[in-house]
Amino acid sequence: MTVMQIVQQLFNSMGITMEIFFVTLVTSLILGLGLALVRMSKSRVLSLIAKFYISVMRGTPLMLQLLVVYFGPFFIFGMQITPSYRLKAVLIGFALNYAAYFAEIYRSGIAAIPVGQYEAARLLGYSKTQTFVHIVMPQVIKRIIPPVANETITLVKDTSLAFTLAVAEVFTVTKQLVASQSSVVPFIVAGIFYYVFNLVVAVFFEYLEKRLSYYR
């Protein structure tokens, strides 16, 4: 195989890596917000459940969680597992795991909004939803961009954990190519891919930060 062919093969797997990345990012950012709200809810029971969930998701390896999501339906419910479920299991596992991290980031951001903002909004007659959507959330987003950027960069690299379920993303294919071609080229190509990917992510978040720097 020529270097070009190796790059060609890896190129196909990059689409899968990006799919894992984008689907996880979108779903876990949404799930995470919901989870943060449950975690901060007045109901002690709900809050404790969310707290326990976050604790487990952050306290156990993502690789293990992926295996549980993949094999769980078979071992627990006796359901038939098809190969097409592999990618789905990866997406579910990633979303569930990253939601826990994002929930804690949201929580820190929401907790940092001064109580005076809520009181001012209340005095002006804003409803709770209006206050959250128009007054609190915009300020939260500005505050959490740096930690979210951090987590997102980690996510780019974590997509490689999908090799656990033999999903043909960049890392899985790289390992196969290195073994079959006895070449170190796939490692280098994969390294460049992840680095450039994260460079784009970092530049994007820097841009966001700048866009929101019109106020303090």
Place this chain on the structure above:
Amino acid sequence: MRLLEMNHIKKSFDGQEVLKDISIHVDEGEVLSIIGPSGSGKSTMLRCATMLETIDDGEIIYLGDAAAVSRDGHAVYAKAADLKKIHNYYGLVFQNFNLFPHYSVLKNITDAPMRVQKRGKAEVYAEARELLRKMGLEDREKAYPYQLSGGQQQRVSIARALAMKPKILFFDEPTSALDPELTGEILKIIKDLAAEKMTMVIVTHEMNFAKNVSDYVVFMDKGIIVEEGKPEDVFNSKNPRMKEFLGKFEE
């Protein structure tokens, strides 16, 4: 016309009685100042009036509409829909402004009238600009709060409260976060509002201001009203606690 009546207000925090049977009332066009040492309960009184805190017992009546009534030694609040209506009667200016940092000056003032009161944009903007002109901030409408001095921020927050057209405007130590120079500019604004017969309740440490601008002064200490009346009477009171408090200010 009586705009606000608070009768026999009681409020405790964790068993600590902060308000012990306090009653005040405010008539239309009147300026009421509440003075007293820190911890006297005057800010709590204001927070109860604006319903940022709930009272334990007593009654709160705005323009004849009961927001809370006393029943069997406990305060019972009106239904949410009624409270929402009552809410429209008053506004509050905070000690530390609490402007929305992500909104421009103009948006800080116009957002609630449009979003909450559903008034038209043209009308709201015209009124907001008029308010800014009154506050001497006509050239700062595009600025963000962080770009303004404390005094300017407080003027924006007064404009924001006025834009809702409240019948009563409450001030919670509006100058306590400001240096003397900036304090002067805020006090002038409040004075102008008083001249326009705006009904106001002001919790303040500015004794001269309370003396000169108020129609009625309430002196609170340790959760009770020690002295109240016309400013000339209160500031010449023979009450030892009152004299001690004023003495400290004159030193």
